[in-house]
Amino acid sequence: MKPTETETPIGGLPFKSRRRPLIVKKFGGTSVANIDRIRRIARLALESQREGNDVVVVVSAMSGETDRLLKLAHQVLPLPEGREMDVIAATGEQVTVALTALAIQAEGGKSSSFLGHQLPVITDSAFTRARIQCVEQGPIREALARGQIAVVAGFQGVDPRNNITTLGRGGSDTTAVAVAAALGADVCEIYTDVEGVFTADPRVCPAGSKLKSIPYEEMLELASLGAKVLQVRSVEIAMKYNVPVHVRSSFSDEEGTLIVPRDKMLESRRLMGLACEKGQVRVELIGAECRPGLVAELTYLLADLNVSVDMLCHSRGAVENPRADISFTLPEGELRRAQPSLEQFLGKLGATGLQISTDLAKVTLVGIGLRSDPGIAARLCRSLTQQGIHVSGLSVNELRISCLVESGAADRAICILHETFELAGEAPAEPLASATPA
Amino acid sequence: MKPTETETPIGGLPFKSRRRPLIVKKFGGTSVANIDRIRRIARLALESQREGNDVVVVVSAMSGETDRLLKLAHQVLPLPEGREMDVIAATGEQVTVALTALAIQAEGGKSSSFLGHQLPVITDSAFTRARIQCVEQGPIREALARGQIAVVAGFQGVDPRNNITTLGRGGSDTTAVAVAAALGADVCEIYTDVEGVFTADPRVCPAGSKLKSIPYEEMLELASLGAKVLQVRSVEIAMKYNVPVHVRSSFSDEEGTLIVPRDKMLESRRLMGLACEKGQVRVELIGAECRPGLVAELTYLLADLNVSVDMLCHSRGAVENPRADISFTLPEGELRRAQPSLEQFLGKLGATGLQISTDLAKVTLVGIGLRSDPGIAARLCRSLTQQGIHVSGLSVNELRISCLVESGAADRAICILHETFELAGEAPAEPLASATPA
Known part of the structure; x- marks a missing residue:
């Protein structure tokens, strides 16, 4: 500079x-x-x-x-x-x-x-x-x-x-x-x-390519979803104080990936990349009493246990039989710590059971506007199903779509989705140097 | 307690x-x-x-x-x-x-x-x-x-x-x-x-025995003279603030040596022990101009070089030929650093030469009242000379007598002096516990 x-x-x-x-x-x-x-x-x-x-x-x-x-x-x-x-x-x-x-x-x-x-x-x-x-x-x-x-x-x-x-x-x-x-x-x-932030881990998906830039928000999603490039907290601070972050390799002079505000993006990409977290467990609480504040109680309980819960779904039974089903995922390693408290909690609710599915992976597509375009979630499910991969859970928010698949199928799922959403293709970008904020 | x-x-x-x-x-x-x-x-x-x-x-x-x-x-x-x-x-x-x-x-x-x-x-x-x-x-x-x-x-x-x-x-x-x-x-x-402070290093002189107590002042002399039991500075602080120090072994429960004010001594000993510093060099400045402040100039010079000088002697020639001889000792390792400056200093004084004797050891007897009893220095020199050890320098102050001998003879000198001054014999002591300050 x-x-x-x-x-x-x-x-x-x-x-x-x-x-x-x-x-x-x-x-x-x-x-x-x-x-x-x-x-x-x-x-x-x-x-x-x-x-x-x-x-x-x-x-x-x-x-x-x-x-x-x-x-x-x-x-x-x-x-x-x-x-x-x-x-x-x-x-x-x-x-x-x-x-x-x-x-x-x-x-x-x-x-x-x-x-x-x-x-x-x-x-x-x-x-x-x-x-x-x-x-x-x-x-x-x-x-x-x-x-x-x-x-x-x-x-x-x-x-x-x-x-x-x-x-x-x-x-x-x-x-x-x-x-x-x-x-x-x-x-x-x-x-x-590593050389920067990739659309997918190149060891898993050889087509995975380096991003020239990524907005803070999407990086936050990727970081929290197992793309171990940056500590999540660092991205939060960068976003809060508008600090441009350049992730690059210690072992080469090549430019890496810039993490910047959305309006400083070098390329006009909508979908940023895929992350994968293996060793996930899905927990379902079946037939709980449907009372107000039920989910809040549960999340407080889990927060007290310092358990990282994700993909929490809450479905409410019919009016004549107001029983609630709640499901969520957590890392396998945290299940043992949480299970006794969960069973106690179930008892208090008069729920009929706790169903646990192990050996799952969470595959996540990160981008912008994912909730507002239901076509993306549909394409995601269809392309995996067509290739014989069962999707056992789905959660969608503005910046990410996560699906649960069997651990053994996770790498293949990453590659399929990488191709489906053409993540390797890069929009033409301005040269990086000129985008370095003055 | x-x-x-x-x-x-x-x-x-x-x-x-x-x-x-x-x-x-x-x-x-x-x-x-x-x-x-x-x-x-x-x-x-x-x-x-x-x-x-x-x-x-x-x-x-x-x-x-x-x-x-x-x-x-x-x-x-x-x-x-x-x-x-x-x-x-x-x-x-x-x-x-x-x-x-x-x-x-x-x-x-x-x-x-x-x-x-x-x-x-x-x-x-x-x-x-x-x-x-x-x-x-x-x-x-x-x-x-x-x-x-x-x-x-x-x-x-x-x-x-x-x-x-x-x-x-x-x-x-x-x-x-x-x-x-x-x-x-x-x-x-x-x-x-080690188990405490000894009258002489037992590895050198098997008759060396542990002191029950030693006054701060004498410990200071021993510590600065190569009895590597305590850092000198720690003894200075102990003396200044009257902190009783108990040097003892980590590997046994036995009492060690108490370092205390003279009036808290457990035994009435006059001579405390022998220390030895090998690797000493003696430097003689021969025939310097005899002018006031000569020694002061020299000591400032050496202090600037951060050289630890000891046994400094200054002799003045006859009135008709007022030339001064100055000698001192320093550790071998510091000679190289000091020599160029010393030679320059000599030149300024018009001195005739710098004579350096290497491979010497400084053997020091520590006790009280050593200056006021010239008999002790005399006995020291005589007993070494009688056993064929040449004493090439002597310095006496209130708390110590140091002599220079060849490095090879140092251990034998320690043993001879230990016996000459009957350092192994201990005066009857009060039990240690009762002397622990309340």
Whole structure:
């Protein structure tokens, strides 16, 4: 990026009116896995600085390190206290920020590291899965003003009582986007081991192709549906603060995927892509008393159990026999935790039974206007059925259509739908560079 | 320790007047080297708490961990910046405090960990060798009031700008003593891999015996002279704030050595012990101009080079030929750094030469009143000379006599002097328990 004139220069010397573009670059665990790779990202950051940008780098722990550290904690206590877990886990990023700052110095640059408590990155007190409340930008601004590259520890923060917290898996993405939001950065670049966001996982569907851009809302759906490119929370923050996010590969110079407001889209696509979550279970509560607030009660119950429910359907029996059927899906791993409470709940409702179907996959098509065009859901069901794949559940909202199929058929379903909806075909796009927000 | 009545109960309910004894226990790297050992110190701490004490634990990094971390930094940059070194090094203790707190919880106790920046432990900004300026006791007091064992990270602090600092090798001793001083602890127990302070290193001199107690001043001399039991700075703080320090083994229940004010000594010994520093170099500046302030100039020069000079002697020639000879010792490793500046200095003085003798050892006898009794220095020289050991330098002050011998003869010199001064014999001592300060 070249230095840009600010829209409304506010007096002073000419150079005062010249704002340098600010880029936040986030590197994940595989990008800092060893000293050589750390040197590589140091060079990337310096190159960007030499091109005239202010550069902030956010790093994760070396890959495998967080697991190693948490294993230590679990050796001491099977269910370790969250507060102490976070103290241990935060050391992973603490090592990589300092090594990265040193690597930048080794390449002739200036750099300082910043830990979560040094900025600070203030979070709530939900240890091991804290949410960022605010990021203080002062220390980074000072470092940038001194010509330094600021290296910020991802994944970690402090709560208002100065306890160390961590943000959960993928939390460094969220740190990067939150730092970019606080600084009003021009772009937040997420370097990862994939090349961007794909219409479908290319390992499953070889026709899956990289998206040049995707709106925040659709990315949010994809992220929450098992396309493990970004932590969901990071997309929420990007959307809230209008931070352009560029997901790209650490191992190539190619452009990746821009996540932007809908009006900044590079291509006029309606359907974005397909996501798949395997290991799903469908739970049906049969013949419950049909009373007001029934679904609300159920969702509170499930929220208390911290169970991620999806595809909740509620059907009401005939007027003369007002019994309700409720069904929903949840990950297999969470069923064991939820089942006893669900059975108790059933008892209270006088329901006739709990029917559980296992070994399912949720295949989801993400796009815009999916609810308002019933033709899409129809095509989806028909094309799968024609190929002998049974669709055992369907849920539609504005941005996604999800269907339940047997796990064994999921990959084939992805490929069929990819072709049905011609997701590989790309609308002609403007060159990416010109779309980078100034 | 049993709960003790305070001297002057300040009104209120009866139990208010009862102050629980407070013990700070410091465990070094070998005591936290693995999960089993961490469990062991958790049990030790809980046992002490159950006996009615408030307990604060200070821990080092797992042995070898600090070296591993610093090696990472050196791989990136041969001379890494101190600020980033400290960020990396501080993670070692960060892991062990949390594991120790978890281990205490695993044993059924309550515990919280505290990092340097969380108390905070405020230091100056001399990265990698910072000095503690103050320790905030509030967070520890709160934890103790909740019935917790507070686990404090040794070795680390923050400077007034919230940069992470470390205190240098052995810095956890200093943390422990500073925490004990801030809290007005009844005793600071330093658990280590030796059984206490010895009259001479038993590996060198089998007759070396454990001291029951030693005054701060003499311990300071021993610590600074290569008896690697405690960091010198920790003894300085203990002396300044009158903190009783108990050096003892992590691997046995036996009493170790108490470091106390002279008037609390358990035994009436005059000579405390022998220390030895090998790898010494003697530098002689020959025939320098004899002008006022010469020695001051030299010591400033050496201080600028951060060279630890000892045994500085200054002799003045005859009146008709006023040339000065100056000699001093320094560690071999520091000679290379100092030599160019020394040669320059010589040139300015018109001195005739710089004579350097290598491969020397400094053997030091520590005790009280050594200057006022010239007989001791005489006996020292005579006994070594009689056994064929050449004494090439001698320096005497109130608390120590140091002599220079060839490195190869140092161990034998220690044994000879140990016998000459009958250091193995102990004066009858009061039982240790009764001397523990109330």
